[in-house]
Amino acid sequence: MGDIAKGVLGGAWTLLVGWILPSALNVAVFVFAVAPSLRTVPPVRQLWPSTQSGTGLLLLAASLLLGLVLSALQTWLYRLLEGYLLWPxxxxxxxxxxxxxxxxxxxxxxxxxxxxxxxxxxxxxxxxxxxxxxxxxxxxxxxxxxxxxxxxxxxxxxxxxxxxxxxxxxxxxxPTRLANAIRRFEEYGYDRYRLDTQTMWHELTATAPEQARRKTELARANVDFFIALIYGHAAVAGTALLTLGSAEADPSVLLITAAVLGCLTPLWYRSAVAATDEWAAAVRALVNTGRKPLAESLGLVLPRDVEREREMWSLVTKMSRLPYHERAAALDAFRADPDQGAPCRCLSL
Structure with a gap:
C-alpha cells in the first residue's frame, strides 16, 4: 500500500506542478484583469458567483479543470511548439x-x-x-x-x-529550439547503444531504478510548467484583446495585460528550452542505468563489448517495432541460459 500511495502522490505532484499550478496563475490573471470587463456579458453575469467564497471556489474548479485538460492534450501542445503539428x-x-x-x-x-x-x-x-x-x-x-x-x-x-x-x-x-532540445535526448539511447528509447520507453521505465525514473518525471514537470504558462498567456492575452469591444471594457487594463503577457511568453519559451537540460540529464541517467535491468527483464545478457551491445539493442528495437522476421533469430545469441543465467551460445551470428 505504501508503494501504491507513493506512486499516486508522485503522479499527482507532477500534474499539480506541471499543469494545475500554471493554469491557476493564468486563471487568476484572467479573473482580476479581464473578467471585470466581461461582467455585463449575459453568460458571464449569470455564472459569476456573488460571494468571495464562491469566486474562490470557481477559480479553484477552473484551475483544476483547465490543468487536467492541458495535461490530456500535452502531446499536441508540445508538437505544436516543436514544429511537428500544423506547420506548412x-x-x-x-x-x-x-x-x-x-x-x-x-x-x-x-x-x-x-x-x-x-x-x-x-x-x-x-x-x-x-x-x-x-x-x-x-x-x-x-x-x-x-x-x-x-x-x-x-x-x-x-x-x-x-x-x-x-x-x-x-x-x-x-524546426524549433524546443524541438531540438528534446530531440537531443530522444536520440541519446540510439546514438550511443542503438537502443531506441522512443520505441522501448515503457519497457525501460518499467524496469529502470525507481530514483532514475522519478528524476525523469520531475524534470519533465518543470518543462510542462512553462509550456502551460505559454498557452495560458496566449489564451488570456487573446481574450483581453477581444474584450476591448465590450461596453464596460477598461482599454488601458486590457492592453497592458495583453502586452505584459505577450512580452512574458518568449521568456517562458526560453525557460522551457533551458529546463530541458535537467530533463536530458535525467533521461541520460535512465538509459545508462536502466539498460542492464531492461536486458535482464527481456531474458538477455549485456555483451562485454559495446559493438555487440549495439547489435543486440538494434535487434531488440526492430523486433519491438517491426513484424516478426526470421532474421530475429539472431537475438538468440544474446539470450540468457535459463539454468546458468549466462548468454545462450547454442546459435551464433
Missing amino acids: DLLYARACRRRTRAKHTLRDRLTLLRLQRREDEGQLAEGETAQLAALRADPRIRRAASRDHRASAIRRSLLRERLARYPVADGQIG
Whole structure:
C-alpha cells in the first residue's frame, strides 16, 4: 500500500506542478484583469458567483479543470511548439535549415576557439592551420570571433551548453529550439547503444531504478510548467484583446495585460528550452542505468563489448517495432541460459 500511495502522490505532484499550478496563475490573471470587463456579458453575469467564497471556489474548479485538460492534450501542445503539428511543409523545411545553420555556427565558433588556443600553445597540426584560416575567413563567425576570444571560460561553457541542445545527427534536427532540445535526448539511447528509447520507453521505465525514473518525471514537470504558462498567456492575452469591444471594457487594463503577457511568453519559451537540460540529464541517467535491468527483464545478457551491445539493442528495437522476421533469430545469441543465467551460445551470428 505504501508503494501504491507513493506512486499516486508522485503522479499527482507532477500534474499539480506541471499543469494545475500554471493554469491557476493564468486563471487568476484572467479573473482580476479581464473578467471585470466581461461582467455585463449575459453568460458571464449569470455564472459569476456573488460571494468571495464562491469566486474562490470557481477559480479553484477552473484551475483544476483547465490543468487536467492541458495535461490530456500535452502531446499536441508540445508538437505544436516543436514544429511537428500544423506547420506548412515549406515553413518546416526552412526552419530546419535555419536551425542546422545555427548548430554549425556554434560548432565552428567552438572549433575556432580550440584551434586558437592550440595556436597560442604552438601545438597546431599541419592540417589544422588551413582549417583555422578557413574559419577566420568565414563571415558567419567572423563577427563573433573576437568576442568569443575575449570571453571568459564560463561564457565559453555557455556556448557548449547551447550546442549540446542540438541532436548529434543533422538529420534529427527539428524546426524549433524546443524541438531540438528534446530531440537531443530522444536520440541519446540510439546514438550511443542503438537502443531506441522512443520505441522501448515503457519497457525501460518499467524496469529502470525507481530514483532514475522519478528524476525523469520531475524534470519533465518543470518543462510542462512553462509550456502551460505559454498557452495560458496566449489564451488570456487573446481574450483581453477581444474584450476591448465590450461596453464596460477598461482599454488601458486590457492592453497592458495583453502586452505584459505577450512580452512574458518568449521568456517562458526560453525557460522551457533551458529546463530541458535537467530533463536530458535525467533521461541520460535512465538509459545508462536502466539498460542492464531492461536486458535482464527481456531474458538477455549485456555483451562485454559495446559493438555487440549495439547489435543486440538494434535487434531488440526492430523486433519491438517491426513484424516478426526470421532474421530475429539472431537475438538468440544474446539470450540468457535459463539454468546458468549466462548468454545462450547454442546459435551464433
